[in-house]
Amino acid sequence: MNTEILSGKGLAGLIRQRAGEEARLLDAAGVRPSLAVVVATADESTLWYVRSIERAAERAGIDCRILDLGQDATEQVLARVLTDLGSEPSVHGIILQTPLPEGVRGENLVGLIAPEKDIDGANPLSLGRLAVGQPAFAPATARSVVEILDHFEVPTAGRDVVVVGRSAVVGKPLSLLLLAKDATVTICHSRTGSLEPFTRSADVVVVAAGRTGLLTGSHVSEKTVVVDVGTNVLPDGSLVGDVDEASVTGVAAALTPVPGGVGSVTTALLLLHTVEAARQQSGVLGLSLAAGVA
Numbered sequence: 018m019n020t021e022i023l024s025g026k027g028l029a030g031l032i033r034q035r036a037g038e039e040a041r042l043l044d045a046a047g048v049r050p051s052l053a054v055v056v057a058t059a060d061e062s063t064l065w066y067v068r069s070i071e072r073a074a075e076r077a078g079i080d081c082r083i084l085d086l087g088q089d090a091t092e093q094v095l096a097r098v099l100t101d102l103g104s105e106p107s108v109h110g111i112i113l114q115t116p117l118p119e120g121v122r123g124e125n126l127v128g129l130i131a132p133e134k135d136i137d138g139a140n141p142l143s144l145g146r147l148a149v150g151q152p153a154f155a156p157a158t159a160r161s162v163v164e165i166l167d168h169f170e171v172p173t174a175g176r177d178v179v180v181v182g183r184s185a186v187v188g189k190p191l192s193l194l195l196l197a198k199d200a201t202v203t204i205c206h207s208r209t210g211s212l213e214p215f216t217r218s219a220d221v222v223v224v225a226a227g228r229t230g231l232l233t234g235s236h237v238s239e240k241t242v243v244v245d246v247g248t249n250v251l252p253d254g255s256l257v258g259d260v261d262e263a264s265v266t267g268v269a270a271a272l273t274p275v276p277g278g279v280g281s282v283t284t285a286l287l288l289l290h291t292v293e294a295a296r297q298q299s300g301v302l303g304l305s306l307a308a309g310v311a
């Protein structure tokens with residue numbers, strides 16, 4: 018079996034290009050799309066990730082403000098900043114970056130992100146809207162999986178899709194998006210007895226658990242398309258997913274790589290969501306960007 022590698026890089030480039038075109042249209046109409054990223058950590062890999070969003074945004078013609086409140090920021094300060102950004106007309110998109118300082122309850126903060134600016138679908142209201150089919154921004158990672166499947170023409174309607182992971186940022190919203198695309202969705206988690214009976218018979222398996230080597234060749238069959246959402250940093254600093262690539266390669270039909278798969282599309286979608294938010298808030302008509310689920 019020749020396992021096809023589904024790289025996200027080409028799709029990410031297309032999405033960034035669309036975001037850039039849309040940003041130029043808005044700019045010409047006097048609206049400069051703008052994204053605010055609220056950060057309160059000294060974690061180097063997080064800061065590196067935030068700077069990569071900033072660079073990508075600027076290349077696409079989107080203003081990006083990093084509000085670095087430091088690792089000692091309190092919940093009250095973070096709450097005030099998020100509330101202020103919500104009423105700031107020049108800001109169209111808001112991301113509250115994790116991890117947050119110890120003792121800060123993220124669940125109390127995400128609800129303060131203005132829903133129309135919630136471009137990474139963190140506010141529970143966004144998840145609720147997705148659940149009932151109302152317009153909302155899905156978490157970019159969840160949408161990224163769906164966009165990758167669409168891009169590579171992997172059918173989901175009427176197919177069996179297994180999602181491993183049930184977090185509010187990946188597994189749950191992704192399951193809702195797949196359900197909206199008429200997939201038969203099974204959600205597995207840490208209390209699922211054995212993954213194998215579910216994953217081996219599935220057409221598509223999405224793994225979002227944050228566990229190195231969780232999905233192996235024995236979990237898949239020759240028809241399985243595997244999407245690896247996991248990002249795990251090994252002691253030597255290298256990045257791997259949740260899939261044991263060596264044993265799945267040659268058994269499954271297709272596999273997304275890590276890095277260069279879901280993650281690259283996710284960053285591009287944050288830009289696309291920002292210009293979509295700017296267009297909605299300004300009332301300026303744009304390209305037909307409402308494609309997808311956001």
Ligand code: NAP
Nearest residue numbers: 158182183184187206207208225226227246247248280283
């Ligand atoms: P999370 O909040 O820790 O959730 C992990 C989920 O996986 C939980 O539902 C957990 O089950 C389940 N799980 C853990 N161990 C399992 C096992 N042995 N078997 C089956 N299920 C298991 O993580 P997350 O925020 O959803 O992120 C998941 C992964 O995606 C992480 O590696 C994260 O770094 C990565 N990620 C990538 C991107 C990207 O853009 N590429 C973005 C976001 C996250 P329980 O609910 O029972 O605990």
